[in-house]
Structures are given as C-alpha cells and as structure tokens.
Amino acid sequence: MQEKVEAQNILSMNSIEVLYxxxxxxxKGVSVQVPKGEMIALLGSNGAGKSTTLKAISGLLKAERGRISRGEIKFEGTDITEMLAQKRVEMGICHVIEGRRVFEHLTPDENLTAAAPMGMSKATLNAEKEKIYSFFPRLAERKNSQAGYLSGGEQQMLAIGRALVTQPSLLMLDEPSLGLAPFLVEEIFGIIKQINQEQGLSVLLVEQNALAALEIVSEGYLIENGRVVMHGAADALKANSDIQEFYLGGGEGTNFHEVKHYSRRKRWLS
Known part of the structure; x- marks a missing residue:
C-alpha cells in the first residue's frame, strides 16, 4: 500500500530535519507529499522554514552550511536525500529561487538560451522558447531588450521561463509574488495554473500570500517554527477560522489589524 501511495507522488518528503x-x-520533522500533476502550497510567515524546505529538496543546503540530519526525500521513487544538486536538476527538479535572479546584462531570449540544458538541440530549444513566449506574451514583446530593464513582474516571468526551458517534472517556486502588484500576482499565478493544467507539470509553491496561493493549488501545508502544523485541501484551509484570521487578513468578521488578531493565540502553538 505504501509503495502504491509513493508511486502516485512525484515527491515524498518524510520526517526531514535540517541543521545549519x-x-x-x-x-523539524517536515513531511510533504506532491502528487503527480498537482499544485501544492507551503504557507507560513517569514522565517517559518518554507524556503529551507525547498532547498532541502533541490540540494542547495550545502552552499549555506546546512544539511539534512534526519529523514528521506524521494523523487519519482528514487531516494535523493544525499544526491548532488546538479543531478537533481537532471532528474527534473527545478527551483526558482526567491528574488527574480536573471542575467540582467542579457536579453530574455539570451537568458532562456543560457538556461537550456547541455545537449539540447537548437530545434528543441526554439520549440521550448516558443512555448514559453506563448505563456508569457510580455516576454515575447521584450525578448530582445536587456533583462535588467524589465519590470519586476516581467523579470519574474523570465525567471519562471528559465526554469521551464529545462523541461522540469517538478517546478518549485519560492515567493513568486514578492514585491509585485496584486494584478501582476493574479496574472502570474493564472499562468502557472495554466501551465499546470495544460502540461501536467507538478508545482510546489512557497508563499506568504496565502490568499493568492490557495486560489490555484489543490492542497496546502502550513509551516510554523519549522514544523508542519496543518495540512489539507485548499478549500478546507480557506474555510478554517485560524487560517482566515492569521493568514488571510481576517476571519469571523474580524479585520486583520483589529485587537482580536493579536489577543487570540494560534491553537497549534497553545
């Protein structure tokens, strides 16, 4: 039965602890499952452990003097807990790091070329570019401009495009809404959902903007102080009074800034 469940998950993260x-x-003992073709969100406040969870999956902990001290991570049924980051990329895991990191001195088109895997044919690369430009028409319009002059939203689109050109099986996005206007967040999240639906791409989304994330994912995990304190379907999380009050800006008629928000403790921290 356990093997059947794991076969349905592209990613299984079991009781992971990370030491710096x-x-x-x-x-501290984080377990997260990403079913194939689904979109899953990791929610929580700043410093809760969301980004560390992604780095444990992508293999980027070592660069920050971190390591997995307990637990295991399986991708497509293979244990990748100790695998090098580059090997994980080759297997199909792509991690879009927070901060819209693109080559600012290159054009968007050159950025996509630079991100392509070694050995990818020119025909395949061109086909991937056209697919990315169809998802992000703004990039197509600006593909020959210098990336450093793109808007924040356009740079985020380019960062996601650079990930897509690697043809990933699992796309991990760390705070893609950070610093963007609400209309841009809605646009980018809508495109991510479209890619998921049309290509069956599995997505693990880290977000502080819980409201936007829960509109597009099927399930969410709430992380606080390095632990998963809640997990459920997106609709159930949106309806939960604690989630509403502490992460969605109000619940039970309460405004986010009113006194009740501060006086009521989170039940899982009691």
Missing part, C-alpha cells in the same frame, strides 16, 4: 552549522535546527 550543525547547531541550528531549521526544520
């Missing part, structure tokens, strides 16, 4: 400098325990 062999002292600081950043995440």
């Amino acid at each position: 400098d062999n002292v600081l325990l950043a995440i």
